[in-house]
Amino acid sequence: MIAKNAIETGVNWFHSKNWKVYKFQKEMWQAFFDLPNGLLNAPTGSGKTFALWIPAAMNAHAARSQKKRLKVIWLTPLKALANDIKLALEEFSYDNKLGLNIAIRTGETSAAERKKITDAAPDALIITPESLHLMLSQKNAPNYFSNLQCVIVDEWHELLGTKRGVQVELALSKLRAWSDVELKTWGISATVGNMDEALATLTGPSQKGQIIRANIQKKINIKSVIPKKIENYPWAGHLGIRLMKEVMDIVKQNNTTLLFTNTRSQTEIWYQGIMDKYPEMIGIMAMHHGSIDNDIRRWVEDALNAGKLKLVICTSSLDLGVDFRPVDMVIQVGSPKGVSRFFQRAGRSGHGPGETSQMRFVPTHALELMEAAALRSAIDDDLYEPRKPLTNCIDVLVQYLVTLAVGDGFFPDEVYHEVQSTHCYKELTIEQWQWCLTFITTGGESLSQYEEFSKVEILNGVYKVNRQRTAMRHRLSMGTIVGDPSLKVRFLTGGYVGTVEESLISRLNAGDVFWFAGQALEFVRIKDLTVIVKKGRNKKGIVPRWGGGRIPLSSQLSRLLRQKFELAAQGTYESVEMKRLRPLLDLQARLSIIPDSQTLLIEKTQTKEGYHVFVFPFEGRAVHEVLAGVVAFRMAQSQPITFSISMNDYGFELLSDQEIPIEDALEQDLFTVKDIFFDITSSINQSEMARRRFRDIATISGLVFQGHPGQPVRGKHLQMNSGIIYKALADYDPDNLLLKQAEEEVLSLQLEQERFLESMGRINQQKIKLIRTTQPTPFSFPILVDGMRERISSESLSERIAKMQVNME
Incomplete structure (x- = not known):
């Protein structure tokens, strides 16, 4: 009865909005009530949010007469998406008089709002993985989540294959155990090359599930910006910015354009270059990347939505989900290094159902034009990269166990079976499990004499954290996002700009100028881990470089690229890009x-x-x-x-x-x-690589403390502290599972x-x-x-x- 009502309500509401109801949406509305678990595979801008929210909302509304408890969790990987999601969910609830209370809990939620959510549970809660784990650590958490009906994991493809995804797997295993009803688990994912494995990772290997596919062929118009003269001897990095005139011609022909670069440094360079040559863009152009202050990024997003900006130069910080309807053109500078990333970025334009996305590819050297041809073929043939899930992440597991111990505590036998129900830990042995329990109670063989590593106590078989200081430090350290060592940047007169890496600042003297957030900043001094700056008069300065700038080509794109070169070897030049590259390739064949x-x-x-x-x-x-x-x-x-x-x-x-x-x-x-x-x-130097990798593992597992709010431990001290522990473990506890994990991550992830x-x-x-x-x-x-x-x-x-x-x- 509820299913029939949900479908009728969804169809009527869509019609009232003059929206088309797609077949996959009706399938999803029915499947939600027929199946406990599944994965919705739909492209950006196809109406996937309402495909899952409508049945979840109707189900929650039907249960409102029961106890006032949380019924729906909407898990999002980005807190920046939370407000837009809330508006969408509230729109349906309000229009259909469901009376659902919808709240947000992220790292930016105020203490007062967090208390309100804890004291009186909303019907639906939009939350990030980190904030969900914080709630698992609260007293009385089992009772709080006992009436939970459904967890919807948005942008699952972004979490899959990351330690944040493992956090989600663990949280779901616990929520299933606490729920008094059969908990529904549904994910929303863009296309990846291993959809079945993506589903199995979300639901757990023992759970059945179904993939609902939108089967909507997203139309993408891809054209390359081809330089008038192609050099026979190309070199990386110089060509992109030389095509600025061609890029700006495209920008002028459109209302709003997103220009994606692969690194934050390139974003700064393009912004500075356009500002110098096209001063008329000042005020209608902005920049968006992960090191810029949150308030500035939010202003950029709001201005984008309002149609006030003609151009935004950005990195992957704008890859995901927020619906910027005014965007009608996307420009990709340089190889996106993967098919999925290119497709995701293209979808930021023509965001609505049925609209065509407009994408322009700007090569940074001539041979990248071959990649443009390969990308077009990949998208035409639906060839996307797989995202391989992680296995046996011991650092995430020990953090999770301390999280449970900070709350009401846990019985190890119960939690072992829950943990084994996840894809990540399905092969966790009893010996590895016992090692984890020993680690959180004593610190293991080599650290047992240090009290700070004995975090969890055992009382009547219950593993529990009893020291308030330990609980507080753990809550401050929860999460799996370990940033590069960075310092805040603040004006002498006040006003926060963003963060830059320590390595840049260590090379600066007072009076030196560097470009950041689109401004020339003069370095004044470092005070309390904050870089104090003032506006620079000299407009020439260095551009900061951040770690992680050189992403390798994906295996899928590499294979497609080899295919294109094989066609060239056979004398077949099928695309515009290949035809323009023919003189260069002919020279390669001659030499x-x-x-x-x-x-x-x-x-x-x-x-x-x-x-x-x-x-x-x-x-x-x-x-x-x-x-x-x-x-x-x-x-x-x-x-x-x-x-x-x-x-x-x-x-x-x-x-x-x-x-x-x-x-x-x-x-x-x-x-x-x-x-x-x-x-x-x-x-x-594998041992050195493992030592550096160990820094992140040590932080996640709680071996090193990153500091209190406003008083972070400096990056070099973190590295030094984790380095000391690494050496001690290597010398006295070589079989330590966290050491082994560091070595395995070097091989499997880094190499x-x-x-x-x-x-x-x-x-x-x-x-x-x-x-x-x-x-x-x-x-x-x-x-x-x-x-x-x-x-x-x-x-x-x-x-x-x-x-x-x-x-x-």
């Missing part, structure tokens, strides 16, 4: 070859820099970094030789001051997978071990073509320049490259 999918190209040449070997697996930067290290290590075993290593997404370079015996190395099976793990660990092994398998199936060239080729030149960039200042580099290009033409 060397264009490899097909069965060929691994290796080029050998000599320049004033020294002796070069270039290898082109087209597997992405992360794989090339490891492979270059392994190749260099293996070659150095046969004779003393020193290399400089450079790489990009297409290949890597070995540079030496002596002849590189690549022919001998190939005869000795250079790319064999035999002893590969030994060679990997020998060729990279992409699984993808690397797949690449090695593919390389071993290929025939190797070694070509000695008289000069660098269009393929090798960008890698050559990347290596020079590390050794030469940017102005000298441009002059040097210009001379090289003239000599090679």
